[in-house]
Amino acid sequence: MYNISQIALIVKGKWLQQKEDAAIEHILLDSRKLLFPDTSLFFALNGPRRTGAGFIKELYERGVRSFIVEEDFAKEDIDQYPAATILLVKDVLEALQLLAIYHRGQFAVPVIGITGSNGKTIVKEWLYQLLEEENDIVRSPKSYNSQIGVPLSVWQMNASNTLGVFEAGISEPGEMEKLEKIIQPTIGVFTNIGEAHSEGFKNIQQKVDEKLKLFINSKLLVYCADYPELNKGVKNLGKKIELFSWSRNDAATLQIISVERSGAPTLIKAIYQQTPIQFTIPFTDEASIENAITCWCVLLYLGIDHKIIEQRMMKLRAVEMRMELKQGINNCSVINDSYSADINSLTIALDFLQQQQQHPKRTLVLSDILQSGKNTAALYKEIASILLQKRIDRFIGIGPEILLHRELFESIGETNFFSSTDAFRQAFPGLHFYNETILLKGARVFEFEQISHLLEQQIHQTVLEINLDAVSHNLKQYQQLLNPGIKVMAMVKAFSYGSGSFEIANLLQFHKVDYLAVAYADEGVELRKSGISLPIMVMNAEEATFDVLLQYNLEPELYSFSILKAFREYLKRSAITNYPVHLKLDTGMHRLGFVQNDIAALCKELKADTTFKIQSVFSHLAASDSAEHDAFTQQQAASFVKSCASLQKEIPYPFIRHIANTSAIHRHKNLQFDMVRLGIGLYGVDGDAHMQQQLKNVTTLKTTISQIKKVKAGESIGYSRKGTLDHDALIATVRIGYADGYPRLLSNAAGKMLVNGELASVIGNVCMDMTMLDVTDAGAKEGDEVIVFGEDLPVSLLSKWAQTIPYEILTGISQRVKRVYFDF
Secondary structure: OEEHHHHHHHOOOEEEEOOOOOEEOEEEOOHHHOOOHHHEEEEOOOOOOOOHHHHHHHHHHOOOOEEEEOOOOOHHHHHHOOOOEEEEOOOHHHHHHHHHHHHHOOOOOOEEEEEOOOOHHHHHHHHHHHHOOOOOEEEOOOOOOOOOHHHHHHOOOOOOOOEEEEEOOOOOOOOHHHHHHHHOOOEEEEOOOOOOOOOOOOOHHHHHHHHHHHHOOOOEEEEEOOOHHHHHHHHOOOOOOEEEEEEOOOOOOEEEEEEEEOOOOEEEEEEEOOEEEEEEEOOOOHHHHHHHHHHHHHHHHOOOOHHHHHHHHHOOOOOOOOEEEEEEHHHOEEEEOOOOOOHHHHHHHHHHHHHOOOOOEEEEEEEOOOOOOOOHHHHHHHHHHHHHHOOOOEEEEEOHHHHHOHHHHOOOOEEEEEOOHHHHHHHHHHOOOOOEEEEEEOOHHHOOHHHHHHHEOOOOOOEEEEEHHHHHHHHHHHHOOOOOOOEEEEEOHHHHHOOOOHHHHHHHHHOOOOEEEEOOHHHHHHHHHOOOOOOEEEOOOOHHHHHHHHHOOOEEEEOOHHHHHHHHHHHHHOOOOOEEEEEEEOOOOOOOOEOHHHHHHHHHHHOOOOOEEEEEEEEOOOOOOOHHHHHHHHHHHHHHHHHHHHHHHHOOOOOEEEOEOHHHHHHOHHHOOOEEEEOHHHHOOOOOHHHHHHOOOOEEEEEEEEEEEEEOOOOEEOHHHOEEOOOOEEEEEEOOOHHHOOOHHHOOOOOEEEEOOEEEEEOOOOOOOOEEEEOOOOOOOOOOEEEEEOOOOOHHHHHHHOOOOHHHHHHOOOOOOEEEEEEO
16 A cells, blocks of 8 residues: 555656645546545546546546646646546556556565466466465466556565465567566566567567567576577677576477377476476366476476476366356346456456346355455455445355455345355345346355356357457557547447347447447447447437337438438427437439438428437448549548538537448548447457457357268268268258358368368258358367367458358348357
């Protein structure tokens, strides 16, 4: 804990206003995550669209009194905050990092710093699993490894910790030096090097050299010597640092002799200090083997006994680094975040829970929090306070410690306590979960997977996974391209391009987009029933739905004189004035909308009309993604501007103008006007190759193998005997067909799926519920996971094979394919 006066010296700040010398325990960067106003210090970081200073008024009204600001803070506003303490710094991010550097310097415990292209979070979590018995470990929450995430991670350190484990990631040169000063690792771990996140670097070698700067003051570096660029970078470190290398090919500190896979476990044998040693892990994939060997090196360096290492390695568990949102029993939603339980990850999970508005009731199932470093009574008092602020309606505590402190949670409306997971399971039939969102947060020893199995609706083995973190990332990528003050309308029509309705809308509302757009009124009704309060435009309003529009405060698109007059008459009969509507102009798409010749008559219709409030006037670009049609795009824009000018002369108040869709946001920045409509790009697809590289994959369609057969050359496969083998083959039947949205055009080798990382061709005709694959070279077995499209098999490639577009593939995924939502 620091007083604000101490922090002022640490961050080299100037007082704009100095009031009470408050004690600071909590760093606040996001106004939505405020928990403890009295002891929070708000760092007014600027984002791509909003300034941090813009949130000070809201936070002051909610009780925050300590702020760090940059020059963009309007000093004349100080009078609004008479009780606030305000520090001025040159750079708020730099101030945050300076505070973290100072805080790190207060602790002389060993700290493991981890970097690399892949595996950082897995190695961090496995080291935690392997070393937690001897140590009180502080570690990065989730994958907090950025310029902001690392300071927040290090801020968690306290006097009870005996070991720190932090990861660091960079996207361009010059960033790692800052993270090194914050983490100050004594032991360095370099997981591997690859192409991931290479956009900001000239080549692989530059990326390696930049990442190695994390270890310039470390005592030890653990790394794999089988990467040539990494070997070269280590040699160029230019300082004395103890090296602990491992290799399958050359001489190294740990020489890997063999990797033997047989069924589920993998046996790894090696030579260390001229002695044969070995261990077994319950995984067979290459990434897990590499990550386990890296952890092995750290344990050997720390002097952990071989037998203990063997025992613990076999108990390693897969790291669920994401929060999964699934359909539950009795109209519930279940958020499974049960791979760890500590107060920091709990607050992150509660933020995700708050985003979910689809059910009126919020329930938390929480286990004992182990090794917090705090007095248990103080710990659970703090947690109870957090749950009240997060408006938890129902709390279920599991574990002897939380049971002992049950009285601290009496202010929560509904509570249950159990000494163990087994006791909860026995009481489950009488607990009655219905129409609520349930967050599961448990330390791994409590085995909350047993609880998730009870609560989750059992689903078809073909699932569409939707990465909500990727949606957030993609939204920010486009927001960064917007001119100042431009609003965003997010398209969530057609079940959010197949990705879900309220789940996506909840996320967009949390990130404060300005508008949502749906195709039909019933889509808007579903969003309203799920707690969405954002303005919603309905693009295909029908007379039969006028009453629904009013009942649920939905704003129709008016695209013709007939729909305009019909809605006006309906509003007049209902004695309603100034109802929000949107005017659609046809500037060349020739689908819906008022054409140029209609504008004079439209102006006449709207002149002095108080029935409507024109919220926006918009049009749709026909070919904004195509360079060959850029002249036509500009012609559409000119027509739009002319029509808007005519309308504005007759409408006595300003309205929003928008014509730019996903492609136009970056290809035609001059057409952003007042608002843009973000559609397919939000879901990870953009026709521009450079923009596509900036986006994250959102959707992954997965299925499983139900059966594998040996089939001889010359035999036929499937309906109409369309697939005939020219070789002896292993044929896998997978649980997906055209009724699930897998196009029949992908029959007979037109389509492929990923099985164990290998492309397997479709053989024969795609059936209604099943498809057959040639998995002869895939090393497949029954029950194996199959990727239909995703990160390594883009939906754009699948749509090309199917002679269509990604829109059709995504929106065509059947509703019987269950959606699973997750966030990192």
